[in-house]
Amino acid sequence: MRLLFTFKTAGVALRRNTSRSFLTILGIVIGITAIMLVTAVGSGARILITNELGGLGAETVNIEPGKRPKGPTDLARVLFSDSLKERELEALSKKSNVPDATDIAPEVFVSGMVVYQGETFGATILGFSAKFMFKNLGLKIAEGVLFDTVDINSRARVAVLGSRAKSELFGSGGAVGKYVSIKGQKFRVVAVTAPKGTVSLIPVDDLVVVPYTTAQYYLTGTKHYNQILMRAGTPEQVNRMKADIERTLRDLHKIEDPADDDFHIHTQQGMVDQVSTIINIFTMFLSFVVAIALLVGGIGVMNIMLVSVTERTREIGLRKALGATDRDILTQFLIEAVMLSSVGGLIGVLLGTLFSILASTVVRVFFHFGWLFSFPWIGALLGVLVSALVGIVFGIYPARKASQKSPIEALRYE
Numbered sequence: 001m002r003l004l005f006t007f008k009t010a011g012v013a014l015r016r017n018t019s020r021s022f023l024t025i026l027g028i029v030i031g032i033t034a035i036m037l038v039t040a041v042g043s044g045a046r047i048l049i050t051n052e053l054g055g056l057g058a059e060t061v062n063i064e065p066g067k068r069p070k071g072p073t074d075l076a077r078v079l080f081s082d083s084l085k086e087r088e089l090e091a092l093s094k095k096s097n098v099p100d101a102t103d104i105a106p107e108v109f110v111s112g113m114v115v116y117q118g119e120t121f122g123a124t125i126l127g128f129s130a131k132f133m134f135k136n137l138g139l140k141i142a143e144g145v146l147f148d149t150v151d152i153n154s155r156a157r158v159a160v161l162g163s164r165a166k167s168e169l170f171g172s173g174g175a176v177g178k179y180v181s182i183k184g185q186k187f188r189v190v191a192v193t194a195p196k197g198t199v200s201l202i203p204v205d206d207l208v209v210v211p212y213t214t215a216q217y218y219l220t221g222t223k224h225y226n227q228i229l230m231r232a233g234t235p236e237q238v239n240r241m242k243a244d245i246e247r248t249l250r251d252l253h254k255i256e257d258p259a260d261d262d263f264h265i266h267t268q269q270g271m272v273d274q275v276s277t278i279i280n281i282f283t284m285f286l287s288f289v290v291a292i293a294l295l296v297g298g299i300g301v302m303n304i305m306l307v308s309v310t311e312r313t314r315e316i317g318l319r320k321a322l323g324a325t326d327r328d329i330l331t332q333f334l335i336e337a338v339m340l341s342s343v344g345g346l347i348g349v350l351l352g353t354l355f356s357i358l359a360s361t362v363v364r365v366f367f368h369f370g371w372l373f374s375f376p377w378i379g380a381l382l383g384v385l386v387s388a389l390v391g392i393v394f395g396i397y398p399a400r401k402a403s404q405k406s407p408i409e410a411l412r413y414e
Contacts, residue, residue: 025344027297036352127215337395345387
């Protein structure tokens, strides 16, 4: 009963100075809102990126040339490495070398613009196998027919356009059978994809896909591949297939020490796990940075509570004169501090949730990413608990100071 009375007394005291109470908790509100926003955005980003990376399926393995990059400065060496060529493709295509492989396709990146009758579009140009891409990315044909193995072997100058590339170059008119220009070379459009958006971080609607042999011969002038994609029959076969790929390439390149590998392999699950770890660490780091606002808010709570103790000195003396103990006074002022900071935490959780929903909506509507709002339960729980803890930590000193006042001196205070 006494504790309930203490809560009521604390509530009356806080309502007596509503404006000051709100300004006191403003720092906590901002801190908890920021933590909620950071954790919600981090969670949404992790879901989006992991879904995108998983778009190729857990059965897919990426083989890239050069040593595994350990930092941004190593990326250039990977891009210009030429350790994956036709002989590597032939070796990996043999069932005797990689028995678990069900599909394989090399990829060649091409920089440049696509032009049609004065219209220019900065497409993502790939030399690839159209059938491999459509099969493994779940794409559909809006019009036309995909180029096949015959076109790849004959270096045919044919192209498949993504839906946005087609609309930017041809508008509402038909594109199949017409010719676009890439680096001064004419390519006949044989198919257009149905709208798909982004899959596995690939903007498929912006793609222009040509046979990889054609890309090498007419557009890049190179004989190496930027990567080779392989697909296992089941996800359980991926690790075994990866080991077979490593053995085949090391035998081919006469490599005995794995540290000397001139290639590196990514599995989709490995990339998903790696990205998730990076995002979690980054989110945790930002949360610690944002927590500084909570420290500022806690100092604000302590400062205002000290002012409140001074203003209510006569009240403290009167309560002690009527029989209130030091513990009663300490409990009342400590509860006031905890109530202040907890209310700030709850408001911060509410505002953080609203801002997170707004941010995810803006990204989804204006940037066309499949960004879904994910309520950060851990962030919300931590927000409320941390705000209450802030009230206890920063409220204990003012509460002790109030409880230690002499009732005689307090009653004489003017």
